[in-house]
Amino acid sequence: MGILFVDVLWVDDSLRGQGKGQKLIQEDVTSACEQGFTMMRLVTFSFQAPDFYNKLGFKKKGKLKNFPKGFSHYYCTNS
Known part of the structure; x- marks a missing residue:
């Protein structure tokens, strides 16, 4: 879809640290699959949560360096 x-x-x-974010993402993945979605996409910054999303199976597909200055902006998908 x-x-x-x-x-x-x-x-x-x-x-x-209580698993709330993980639970939200897992519920989104389940709901998306039930509705026929084939992929989830998100963006995050190096100062935010790229490791969190990586642990949940999201892969970095693109990176803007120095955006904002001194940091990176990542495009991630779960496939």
Whole structure:
């Protein structure tokens, strides 16, 4: 069918490390598959959560260096 784009995923500091973000992404993956989506796409920055998404099976497909200055901007997919 298509690609589900995750625009924003934010978990409050007080809830981090409790599996809340992982649960949200897993629910999105399940829902997307049930609806016929074949891929999920998201963007993240080097100062945000690229390792978190990598642990969940997302792969970096593209990188903008120095965007914003001193950091990188990653395009990731789950396939």
